[in-house]
Amino acid sequence: MGFVVLVFGVVALVHYYLWRRLVRATTLPGRTRRVLTWILLGLGALVPVTLVGSRTGWGHFLAWPGFFWIAVMFYLLVFLAALEIPRALALFALERRSRRRSEAALARRLADRRRARAAEPVLTGEPVPVRTGTHPGTASAAESPDPEPSARGGEPEAIGRRLFIARTAAAVAGVGALATVGYGVRTALGDPVIESVKVTLPRLDPRLSGLRFAVVSDIHLGPLTGTGHSERIVRMINSLQADVVAVVGDLVDGTVAELGRLARPLANLESRYGSYFVTGNHEYYTANGPDEWVEELGGLGIRTLRNERVEIAHGGAVLDLAGVDDVTGTGTGTGGTGTVPEGPDFERALGGRDRSRSVVLLAHQPVQAVQAAEHGVDLQLSGHTHGGQMAPFNLVVPVQQPVVAGLGEVGGTQVYVTRGAGFWGPPVRVGAPPEITLLELRA
Structure with missing residues (x-):
């Protein structure tokens, strides 16, 4: 009984890992993520049903899809695990590039602010006319800080790059797993x-x-x-x-x-x-x-x-x-x-x-x-x-x-x-x- 619990626990952990890499990392919150999550849950439930059914004699009609998914699941795990280091390096490079761009943008804002202050007229005691569209105590457009990167589109760009990396890794793993399993089926069923x-x-x-x-x-x-x-x-x-x-x-x-x-x-x-x-x-x-x-x-x-x-x-x-x-x-x-x-x-x-x-x-x-x-x-x-x-x-x-x-x-x-x-x-x-x-x- 303990061995059965161990096997099912491992299967659950593998499917959670697959969900993290193939669903959560490749989609934004919404309908698509929910649908893919339920599909993966169904495939995960198919594994114990297939294993138990193969031993007890019932559920033989599930043998082909169940065992086929077990093979695909295994090789998805193998390929995704092999891609963890390249994926981490790509994300590290992305974060480093984003940090450099943020630092460069901050330096530009500070330089613009210094230039704007240098161009202001020297006060001589004369009244300063209020600019149209401003209110007392409100900073001018030149004095106000620039919008946050997210408002300017910097953060969405980073998210898009992360999605691209995750989807590329998922696609490589998917193609690799299906090709390997296809080759393996041909070998197993051959002479x-x-x-x-x-x-x-x-x-x-x-x-x-x-x-x-x-x-x-x-x-x-x-x-x-x-x-x-x-x-x-x-x-x-x-x-x-x-x-x-x-x-x-x-x-x-x-x-x-x-x-x-x-x-x-x-x-x-x-x-x-x-x-x-x-x-x-x-x-x-x-x-x-x-x-x-x-x-x-x-x-x-x-x-x-x-x-x-x-x-x-x-x-x-x-x-x-x-x-x-x-x-x-x-x-x-x-x-x-x-x-x-x-x-x-x-x-x-x-x-x-x-x-x-x-x-x-x-x-x-x-x-x-x-x-x-x-x-x-x-x-x-x-x-x-x-x-x-x-x-x-x-x-x-x-x-x-x-x-x-x-x-x-x-x-x-x-x-x-x-x-x-x-x-x-x-x-x-x-x-x-x-x-x-x-x-x-x-x-």
Whole structure:
């Protein structure tokens, strides 16, 4: 609950900042400002409705506009934040110029006043005629101080320049955000990139050299994807002619009743030694938990490794392939039949094995490699990070995960993290295109 409050609080603060920069700074008080304020309030309310609706299964018709606005909101924030320094410098230059003009105007007024006084006749005791249009005790036009800058138009000119600076910054941010999101939508909805990777395992039996894994994660079947999304992924995986297909979590964002039809193309996956799946955090976010999807995938010919391992016999040698549940399962009470423990159990998956064999572990989150290293895992295959999905989130992911994308190492265990073939939330990918990996083991 605390996390939800934090997220909504951040969203509220972001929208207040956007209002300050895009509405208040670019408009004068009046009808236009009121209309834009209400529009921004409506878009702000759309964010929590979309986030809650995507989790609970209702409000799917709001998914496209809601998630699209979340992406635009994020990049408006990024661009406006980047423009803060140039904007501040421009305002500083404006204030400095206005101050110089005010000082120059004051100097001119003082000089005019001195000249006017110098031109006055010297009093000789003769009566001074009263000028027409003046009253006793009222200063003459030459003696009266000049009007204030606001009356002469100086202040409106400064306001106009401030509006120009604010509107220019808003326009640059708006164009930049929309262009970035447009590029990101095209990337996210396009074909995944095929990444070919060779990983050398020092303890690998030479007879296993050349064993190939098709690795895919974070497909995220949901309200923004159709059957074509899963059909394309299956077609691309099959074209790789891999020995093993590994689906490392976050397959779905909903229940079997809602999304079962979108998963049916997975029955057509082809590989020499089978297709395997491990749960991701999003499987635990569904209303019915992961168990129904484990059963559904079994009917599609995909085996779920829930804290267990299998043997892959290839070229006269054997490789251990293990899988553990996602850490999100810990304490959820969704242990299934009772024979499957809640959350990851590395001892159950890896204990008692022949240590002379190399072992490849499927685990959704890269951070699980910390425990994998303690159990002597040679290679862990993971997803979860999306490679950051929308830059500059890739700079934030390392706070939580040891590897963002690609091949890394944790405690002596090599970890390959695929960027995922789908997307979560906004259908946008910037700097992290969708990926299917063809990973080949080398001795």
